[in-house]
Amino acid sequence: MNRLLAALTGVLATLAGVAAGHLVASLLEPATSPVLAVGSQVIDLTPTPVKEWAISQFGDRDKPILVGSVLVGVVLLSALAGLLARKRFAYGAALLVLLVAVPATVAVTRPGAGASAVVPSLVALVVGVAALWWLARSAARSASGSDAARAGRAAHGADGSGPSRRGLLVALGVVAGAAAVMGGAGRWIASYRSRAVDIDLPAAAEPLPPLPKGLEERFSGITPLRVPNDEFYRVDTRLDVPIVDHESWTLTIDGDVDQEVTFTFDDILAMDLVEKDITLTCVSNSVGGKYVGGARWLGVPLNELLDRAGVGSRADQILSTDVDGMKISTPLALATDGRDALLAVGMNGEPLPREHGFPARMVIPGLYGFISATKWVTRMTLTTYDEQQAYWTDREWATDAPIKPSSRIDTPRALAQLDAGENVIGGVAWAQGNGGVGRVQVRIDGGPWEDTELGADVNNDYWRQWFLRWDATPGQHRIASRVIDGDGDPQTAVRANPFPEGSSGIQELIVTVS
Numbered sequence: 369m370n371r372l373l374a375a376l377t378g379v380l381a382t383l384a385g386v387a388a389g390h391l392v393a394s395l396l397e398p399a400t401s402p403v404l405a406v407g408s409q410v411i412d413l414t415p416t417p418v419k420e421w422a423i424s425q426f427g428d429r430d431k432p433i434l435v436g437s438v439l440v441g442v443v444l445l446s447a448l449a450g451l452l453a454r455k456r457f458a459y460g461a462a463l464l465v466l467l468v469a470v471p472a473t474v475a476v477t478r479p480g481a482g483a484s485a486v487v488p489s490l491v492a493l494v495v496g497v498a499a500l501w502w503l504a505r506s507a508a509r510s511a512s513g514s515d516a517a518r519a520g521r522a523a524h525g526a527d528g529s530g531p532s533r534r535g536l537l538v539a540l541g542v543v544a545g546a547a548a549v550m551g552g553a554g555r556w557i558a559s560y561r562s563r564a565v566d567i568d569l570p571a572a573a574e575p576l577p578p579l580p581k582g583l584e585e586r587f588s589g590i591t592p593l594r595v596p597n598d599e600f601y602r603v604d605t606r607l608d609v610p611i612v613d614h615e616s617w618t619l620t621i622d623g624d625v626d627q628e629v630t631f632t633f634d635d636i637l638a639m640d641l642v643e644k645d646i647t648l649t650c651v652s653n654s655v656g657g658k659y660v661g662g663a664r665w666l667g668v669p670l671n672e673l674l675d676r677a678g679v680g681s682r683a684d685q686i687l688s689t690d691v692d693g694m695k696i697s698t699p700l701a702l703a704t705d706g707r708d709a710l711l712a713v714g715m716n717g718e719p720l721p722r723e724h725g726f727p728a729r730m731v732i733p734g735l736y737g738f739i740s741a742t743k744w745v746t747r748m749t750l751t752t753y754d755e756q757q758a759y760w761t762d763r764e765w766a767t768d769a770p771i772k773p774s775s776r777i778d779t780p781r782a783l784a785q786l787d788a789g790e791n792v793i794g795g796v797a798w799a800q801g802n803g804g805v806g807r808v809q810v811r812i813d814g815g816p817w818e819d820t821e822l823g824a825d826v827n828n829d830y831w832r833q834w835f836l837r838w839d840a841t842p843g844q845h846r847i848a849s850r851v852i853d854g855d856g857d858p859q860t861a862v863r864a865n866p867f868p869e870g871s872s873g874i875q876e877l878i879v880t881v882s
């Protein structure tokens with residue numbers, strides 16, 4: 369058998385194993401899939417600068433690219449397994465065992481994982497080794513078949529691609545097909561299970577009036593005043609979406625408290641629910657970036673939950689934990705300074721989508737999401753920064769990170785080709801905690817800053833849309849925008865990268881008018 373074919377048997381056998389593991393994981397717990405387990409581990413081990421680089425280079429595609437890279441590595445090693453199996457089956461199988469040991473170890477040692485997390489990897493191993501054995505046997509037969517055929521050809525002058533060669537091709541096809549079917553089924557089941565949950569939430573005790581009409585209705589290209597759930601940005605360390613059963617979900621508040629308390633989902637819904645319009649922002653958002661969004665959240669005030677537990681005097685941090693042990697730190701003083709911090713269960717009139725934290729998440733205005741917006745939250749521990757570290761504080765990100773005021777140009781797009789004459793420049797701006805958005809200004813070609821017209825004022829924790837009519841003359845132009853907060857302070861022009869406490873600087877883009 370030639371080398372290429374041997375490598376192919378290794379690759380297909382491994383893909384069949386991985387696909388079987390993925391399928392089983394989709395039925396048990398998607399995160400235990402061999403691919404996802406390794407991918408998540410890679411995310412956690414990736415140094416912060418590399419992560420920043422990947423997010424800036426690939427944006428939302430960072431995760432598919434990561435999974436793709438893991439798969440390329442697996443394909444190379446499994447090709448080697450195929451080559452080894454050709455010499456001696458046990459060597460090839462041994463390499464597969466080593467290969468599977470990685471996701472198996474990662475899956476069981478991830479925080480919150482039980483021993484059953486190893487099952488998908490074991491299935492991957494059994495299916496992978498069985499497929500390799502079958503393919504290696506078919507290949508050996510095909511080789512001896514073609515030897516025989518060569519001998520036969522010498523005798524009879526006949527052509528020699530005998531039935532055993534066909535047997536090998538059929539076997540390769542069967543294994544490839546089975547891998548595709550199992551992998552596809554696994555993906556379908558995982559996405560079916562992660563669909564939104566169909567339950568009715570109670571209304572807020574004092575519902576907010578509907579949001580005013582947004583500028584997006586007048587000018588295309590401006591981000592909607594309220595971002596629909598399926599368009600809302602998503603940032604988290606998960607490759608998949610955790611499937612949390614709201615009926616068995618609980619939230620425990622413990623640590624430096626008078627008494628530990630545990631709430632069920634029904635306990636939360638039985639409390640007076642409030643509605644708040646809050647703009648969420650990611651610390652990884654670059655100036656002009658898309659990791660920011662406004663939504664209407666339904667939930668209970670965080671303070672009410674903390675009061676039921678009775679916060680002690682030592683704590684300076686709320687260390688929140690999600691369903692699988694991921695930890696986020698929040699400065700206690702800021703979370704409880706009177707701002708509208710929530711445990712949210714609803715988003716834009718629906719239960720939280722699974723991607724956004726179903727059944728419950730934290731939402732705290734004015735703080736970047738990485739220290740305030742824990743999704744799939746199950747525990748809040750009152751503790752100190754000295755005693756306990758969280759995911760990002762372990763990675764040297766800031767602990768106190770208020771959202772920096774910023775304005776984003778949504779239209780025109782960078783490098784757009786515009787017609788001369790009237791054009792609309794527009795976007796969104798936010799300045800939580802600084803008296804909200806006071807003004808938004810635009811600067812053309814480095815000239816004077818001009819005030820724009822503002823959209824509806826929802827509240828100081830919410831972003832504000834803006835626009836300016838611009839009589840564009842032919843040629844290339846530079847457009848910049850900045851926000852001036854309610855206290856009269858303009859957004860800083862000093863450039864900063866997202867790490868460690870959020871980006872700053874002024875967005876400026878170039879367009880061509882003809």
Ligand SMILES: Nc1nc2c(c(=O)[nH]1)N[C@H]1C(S)=C(S)[C@@H](COP(=O)(O)O)O[C@H]1N2
Nearest residue numbers: 601602603604605650690737738741742743
């Ligand atoms: N459990 C969990 N919660 C999390 C995260 C995470 O990785 N895991 N990421 C945080 C970050 S960095 C941000 S910016 C917000 C994003 O919330 P969204 O995905 O709903 O927009 O969630 C926060 N909550």
Ligand SMILES: [Mo]
Nearest residue numbers: 650651737738
């Ligand atoms: Mo974030």
